[in-house]
Amino acid sequence: MSAAIPQILKQPRLRRALELTLGPALLILVWWIAFAGELVNKDLLPSPFATIADTAVAIANGEMIHDFIQTLIRVGYSIAIATVLGVPMGIALGAKDSVYRSLEFVIDFFRSTPATAMFPLFLLLFGLGDVAKIAIAAFAAWLVIVFNVAYGVMNARQTRILAAKSMGASNMRIFRDVIFFETLPQTFVGLRNAVSIALVVIIVAEMFIGAVDGMGHRIIDAQISYQLTDMYGSILAAGGMGYGLNLALLIVEKTIVHWSGK
Amino acid sequence: MNSNVAPIATGELEDGGAGMSRSSEPENTTLKDEARSRQKMISIRGLKKSFGDAVVYDGFDLDLPQGQFISVFGPNGCGKSTLINMISGLMPMDAGEVLYDGQTINETKISYVFQNYREALFPWLRSIDNIHYPLKVMGVPKKKRDERVEQLLADFEVKIDLNAYPYTLSGGQQQTVSILRALVTDPEVLFLDEPFSALDFEMTLFMREQIQKIYLKTKTTTLLVSHDLEEAVQLAEKVLLLTRRPTQVAEIVDVDLDWPRTTQITTDTRFVDLKRHCLDVFWREVKAT
Numbered sequence A: 001m002s003a004a005i006p007q008i009l010k011q012p013r014l015r016r017a018l019e020l021t022l023g024p025a026l027l028i029l030v031w032w033i034a035f036a037g038e039l040v041n042k043d044l045l046p047s048p049f050a051t052i053a054d055t056a057v058a059i060a061n062g063e064m065i066h067d068f069i070q071t072l073i074r075v076g077y078s079i080a081i082a083t084v085l086g087v088p089m090g091i092a093l094g095a096k097d098s099v100y101r102s103l104e105f106v107i108d109f110f111r112s113t114p115a116t117a118m119f120p121l122f123l124l125l126f127g128l129g130d131v132a133k134i135a136i137a138a139f140a141a142w143l144v145i146v147f148n149v150a151y152g153v154m155n156a157r158q159t160r161i162l163a164a165k166s167m168g169a170s171n172m173r174i175f176r177d178v179i180f181f182e183t184l185p186q187t188f189v190g191l192r193n194a195v196s197i198a199l200v201v202i203i204v205a206e207m208f209i210g211a212v213d214g215m216g217h218r219i220i221d222a223q224i225s226y227q228l229t230d231m232y233g234s235i236l237a238a239g240g241m242g243y244g245l246n247l248a249l250l251i252v253e254k255t256i257v258h259w260s261g262k
Numbered sequence B: 001m002n003s004n005v006a007p008i009a010t011g012e013l014e015d016g017g018a019g020m021s022r023s024s025e026p027e028n029t030t031l032k033d034e035a036r037s038r039q040k041m042i043s044i045r046g047l048k049k050s051f052g053d054a055v056v057y058d059g060f061d062l063d064l065p066q067g068q069f070i071s072v073f074g075p076n077g078c079g080k081s082t083l084i085n086m087i088s089g090l091m092p093m094d095a096g097e098v099l100y101d102g103q104t105i106n107e108t109k110i111s112y113v114f115q116n117y118r119e120a121l122f123p124w125l126r127s128i129d130n131i132h133y134p135l136k137v138m139g140v141p142k143k144k145r146d147e148r149v150e151q152l153l154a155d156f157e158v159k160i161d162l163n164a165y166p167y168t169l170s171g172g173q174q175q176t177v178s179i180l181r182a183l184v185t186d187p188e189v190l191f192l193d194e195p196f197s198a199l200d201f202e203m204t205l206f207m208r209e210q211i212q213k214i215y216l217k218t219k220t221t222t223l224l225v226s227h228d229l230e231e232a233v234q235l236a237e238k239v240l241l242l243t244r245r246p247t248q249v250a251e252i253v254d255v256d257l258d259w260p261r262t263t264q265i266t267t268d269t270r271f272v273d274l275k276r277h278c279l280d281v282f283w284r285e286v287k288a289t
């Protein structure tokens, strides 16, 4: 009987599944020990199982799903706007070294400015509604995308461009058939960064800028009304959103930029 | 053997006709001038190129016959790549003129094979689409392209899975795809800059054989930069030896050996003599101050 367990462990799939569940299981165990052993003030830390149970209820009755989707939609809009405006601009900037260098400081400056510091400005410009939240997240994401795409264009392999040139390809063609693809890996790096930043900005905006829904609103609401299990569950769900978005983008990237790193 | 001991200026070559008009064509005209006038030439005049303070070319003249295989050999950093990049139109020259049988670079169909195939092929396209690409740029319709590519692949008995992406192929296969991509447009002049230097020895020998087959079949004017003297002599009808910078022609050596040239030829006494002569010129130029 005891020999059967190592036997099971030798199956690579099972082994991988075990490895994957080990981390979360450990986390729940440590959480539970801290809770049951009263290592942390009971008023600050609920039981992990109560949290999971309450979260399951919140998901089942659709409350959390509604907030989750609202946040996802806001992030989606910001990224869509940032991409549509950022990719062409990045390409245009990267195409001319001199243009990029003269704007580099401005881009770097605003990229380094905490987006949240600009909340008041955006509130002035766009009011308290969704538009302001999406605008500021889009702005922060846009800077990251412009920067990465421009960088990608400037670092495009010269040989491939020369190869296309030697075949008599026009500049337009070289852009569309060569530089665009050369830039894709770096564009995806920018895109993933942009999504993390947009998520942070949207969650914070939902907490403090007159939102009626969204994960940020849900977390701060649970905290104010002192519903600990809901707060913890919502934090975990927000984490799940960030992780899921990143993973989804990685999968899309692997499929589209199949040559990356080869 | 056609060994010109003193370095020849190209001007003299034109006047004396030393070796330049001796074409490989069978007809033996007694009228040298007539033969020369029919031989298409690549002529380079007054070529100048500097990188910052480094003068690479300063008034470089050269005439090369078209329809031949020409190897370019010279000291490291003397400007072999710079030369073929300029005369293929990839790099602007500071001054000078290059004419292919009286036509400018833009009026001539040229193809270029890069040393670094990994960075020259398009990894986002399948190998077959890489080969199609130059024709696409030229605006050739799909049906015609298919025919042409099929013909090309049949001509050279290509045994590579061309539906694969280039990065899944071996180095030699990738460079073969590069060469096919260069040949598909049926170029008038084919440039190769150390095309085999990233390959292992066995693959290099195989690729030399392939490039020779291609040349013998198409008789396309071919300019090969090589850092391997044996390769340079084995494959070429003429070896262009360059001096150190500022670079001039040290000598153009005729290689009058029979085709096809297998690896065995490299032990032939005529081959060995030719190679030694090239090496002598090379050392003389390297040591010259």
Ligand SMILES: Nc1ncnc2c1ncn2[C@@H]1O[C@H](COP(=O)(O)OP(=O)(O)OP(=O)(O)O)[C@@H](O)[C@H]1O
Binding pocket: B051, B054, B056, B075, B076, B077, B078, B079, B080, B081, B082, B083, B227
């Ligand atoms: N883009 C460039 N910028 C500055 N210097 C350059 C550039 N390209 C070439 N050079 C210089 O010009 C000279 C000739 O370079 P080139 O690459 O043509 O030499 P090469 O004969 O091909 O050398 P190798 O044997 O290394 O291939 C070298 O001294 C090189 O440093």
Ligand SMILES: [Mg+2]
Binding pocket: B080, B081, B082, B193
């Ligand atoms: Mg070189």
